[in-house]
Amino acid sequence: MEVEKISGLKFHKKQDVAIVGAGMTTFKRRLNETGRELSYLAIKQALEEAGITIDDVEMVVMGSAPDTFDGLHMKSEYLLDGSGGSDRPYMRVFVGGGTGVFAPIAGYWHVASGLADVCLVITEEKMSSSYPHPQSAFKYIWDPILDRPLSPNLIWIFALEMRRYMHVHNIKHEDIALVSVKNKANALDHPCAQVAEKITVEDVLNSEPMALPVRRLDVSPPSDGAAALIMVAPHIARQLTDNPVWVTGVGWALDTTWWTNRDLYFPRYVAEAAKMAYRMAHITDPRKEIDVAEPYDPFDYKELHHMEGLGLAKKGEAPILTREGVTQRDGDLPTCPSGGLLGVGNPIAATMGVKACEIYWQLAYRAGKRQVAKEVTTGVCQAWGDLMQVGTVMVMSNKR
Amino acid sequence: MAVGKKDIECPPYAEGTPLSDEDIKEGKVTYVEDHPDIRYSWTAGQAISKFLNGLKEGKILGVKCNKCGRVMVPPRMFCELCYKPIDGWVELKDTGTVETFSISYIDPDAKPLPEPVIVAVISIDGASPHMGIMHILDEVKPEDVYIGMKVKAVWKGEEEREGAITDIKYWKPVEG
Numbered sequence: 001m002e003v004e005k006i007s008g009l010k011f012h013k014k015q016d017v018a019i020v021g022a023g024m025t026t027f028k029r030r031l032n033e034t035g036r037e038l039s040y041l042a043i044k045q046a047l048e049e050a051g052i053t054i055d056d057v058e059m060v061v062m063g064s065a066p067d068t069f070d071g072l073h074m075k076s077e078y079l080l081d082g083s084g085g086s087d088r089p090y091m092r093v094f095v096g097g098g099t100g101v102f103a104p105i106a107g108y109w110h111v112a113s114g115l116a117d118v119c120l121v122i123t124e125e126k127m128s129s130s131y132p133h134p135q136s137a138f139k140y141i142w143d144p145i146l147d148r149p150l151s152p153n154l155i156w157i158f159a160l161e162m163r164r165y166m167h168v169h170n171i172k173h174e175d176i177a178l179v180s181v182k183n184k185a186n187a188l189d190h191p192c193a194q195v196a197e198k199i200t201v202e203d204v205l206n207s208e209p210m211a212l213p214v215r216r217l218d219v220s221p222p223s224d225g226a227a228a229l230i231m232v233a234p235h236i237a238r239q240l241t242d243n244p245v246w247v248t249g250v251g252w253a254l255d256t257t258w259w260t261n262r263d264l265y266f267p268r269y270v271a272e273a274a275k276m277a278y279r280m281a282h283i284t285d286p287r288k289e290i291d292v293a294e295p296y297d298p299f300d301y302k303e304l305h306h307m308e309g310l311g312l313a314k315k316g317e318a319p320i321l322t323r324e325g326v327t328q329r330d331g332d333l334p335t336c337p338s339g340g341l342l343g344v345g346n347p348i349a350a351t352m353g354v355k356a357c358e359i360y361w362q363l364a365y366r367a368g369k370r371q372v373a374k375e376v377t378t379g380v381c382q383a384w385g386d387l388m389q390v391g392t393v394m395v396m397s398n399k400r
Numbered sequence: 401m402a403v404g405k406k407d408i409e410c411p412p413y414a415e416g417t418p419l420s421d422e423d424i425k426e427g428k429v430t431y432v433e434d435h436p437d438i439r440y441s442w443t444a445g446q447a448i449s450k451f452l453n454g455l456k457e458g459k460i461l462g463v464k465c466n467k468c469g470r471v472m473v474p475p476r477m478f479c480e481l482c483y484k485p486i487d488g489w490v491e492l493k494d495t496g497t498v499e500t501f502s503i504s505y506i507d508p509d510a511k512p513l514p515e516p517v518i519v520a521v522i523s524i525d526g527a528s529p530h531m532g533i534m535h536i537l538d539e540v541k542p543e544d545v546y547i548g549m550k551v552k553a554v555w556k557g558e559e560e561r562e563g564a565i566t567d568i569k570y571w572k573p574v575e576g
Contacts, residue, residue, distance in 0.1 A: 026414040032429055033416055041415045049410065071436060132421070135510035144442045146474060149566045150536060151508050156519050159502030167500065167547045191414040211504040225416070256480055260521045260532040261472065264500060361410045368409030
């Protein structure tokens with residue numbers, strides 16, 4: 001990937017932004033707790049890790065996906081109290097699945113602008129309220145005039161993208177299935193995991209067909225869950241810890257909604273977002289400078305697709321790196337060490353817990369059994385969503 | 401402000417109370433059920449209305465932008481790249497190329513279909529490269545479909561057409 005070198009001040013910020021705490025609930029297909037209660041549990045944990053109380057929080061960013069899952073409009077208002085947002089500046093951000101990294105990006109600009117010194121970021125999802133299956137809510141993403149009369153399932157667009165990606169680079173399903181095998185195994189070490197298991201490539205290839213090439217084990221499950229992050233200004237970080245993790249770059253971009261007009265083999269939306277984030281973080285060779293990565297993996301092929309968009313692999317190279325073990329936890333480029341969405345679960349916006357939170361924990365050396373083998377300084381997390389068109393990217397470093 | 405982060409493995413604990421489908425079905429948890437009935441009527445707008453009326457006449461219409469030179473389908477009133485009004489309408493062919501495809505075993509609610517359907521992105525002849533629409537393929541076995549396959553629209557009878565994307569019943573391979 002070519003990253004433009006910019007001297008001079010392209011991004012004007014008032015102050016640096018550190019992460020000092022994170023928390024998450026368990027991710028499960030169905031949880032008894034309401035969205036408010038889940039948010040409370042995640043925030044409680046993040047505040048405990050940071051060593052602050054809710055009174056120290058100045059502003060709150062909440063991220064949650066379509067209201068359709070909840071059958072409740074203005075979800076941000078419904079979730080306000082659980083989000084710790086009462087009596088302080090509070091806003092919701094939403095870019096579909098991309099919210100998992102877009103919410104902390106919004107938290108970043110709250111602090112970087114100098115408007116807040118302590119910002120709480122909370123992401124929540126309760127997909128199980130849509131009964132019996134959230135797929136029935138997902139179908140309302142389709143264009144009502146041109147798409148819905150064809151009785152589409154949401155999986156269709158991913159199947160079409162996966163097939164195009166496989167075709168252009170001549171990639172075998174076996175190589176893509178390795179991602180599912182890796183991530184579900186990584187998730188065995190995550191206390192919040194929903195679908196952690198030891199599986200084989202054959203298990204993936206023989207699993208139930210959904211929309212070929214997509215089979216059951218190529219896909220992450222719908223989940224309930226919440227995740228929280230505490231972002232602070234440097235002078236606050238100094239009071240709390242000797243080892244904060246710094247946000248060094250953020251980027252986001254959307255490609256056109258006319259998705260049947262794009263060549264689906266390459267995620268341009270991720271590449272554009274990554275360029276912005278790398279420019280801000282002064283990263284010119286992501287493959288060498290990034291030590292650990294959490295690309296968005298709702299489908300196994302998406303981890304590969306997104307690695308290429310993030311410049312962590314050349315176009316078509318991600319399956320080769322995966323086959324060679326480079327992306328394993330003890331590899332040279334550990335990728336989705338959390339277990340990702342494929343292993344821990346996919347509560348849309350709350351996937352922040354396995355993306356931004358995981359990179360924070362990895363760089364703070366707090367990931368426990370999930371800690372990658374190599375020494376880490378810089379990490380990247382990324383999410384993706386809307387009508388497969390948004391890329392959201394955040395670069396972090398434990399060196400300022 | 402309290403000082404001191406704990407030296408811990410994160411997340412330190414996993415909270416939340418998992419439930420199964422049975423817990424709901426057998427009424428083991430307290431819950432409330434509702435089936436909202438919300439109705440909509442979506443106007444198709446300037447560009448798509450003309451496109452749908454074209455389908456009713458058995459024509460696939462696109463638009464062109466003289467600045468970027470693209471011939472686009474589905475049609476739109478403004479070019480999203482140049483951000484200016486389009487420069488005119490073009491009648492496209494009812495043939496095209498399979499850009500990518502999937503064999504779907506599930507319906508919109510993820511329930512199994514009795515027979516799989518083949519869905520594809522089809523780039524339309526006469527439009528710029530990769531300018532496609534999503535539609536259904538038929539009269540072909542799933543194992544015989546390939547990317548790059550030439551296909552042709554199979555239209556509903558003139559009297560059955562109503563100005564909808566389904567006025568094209570499906571696309572089938574061009575013989576020979």
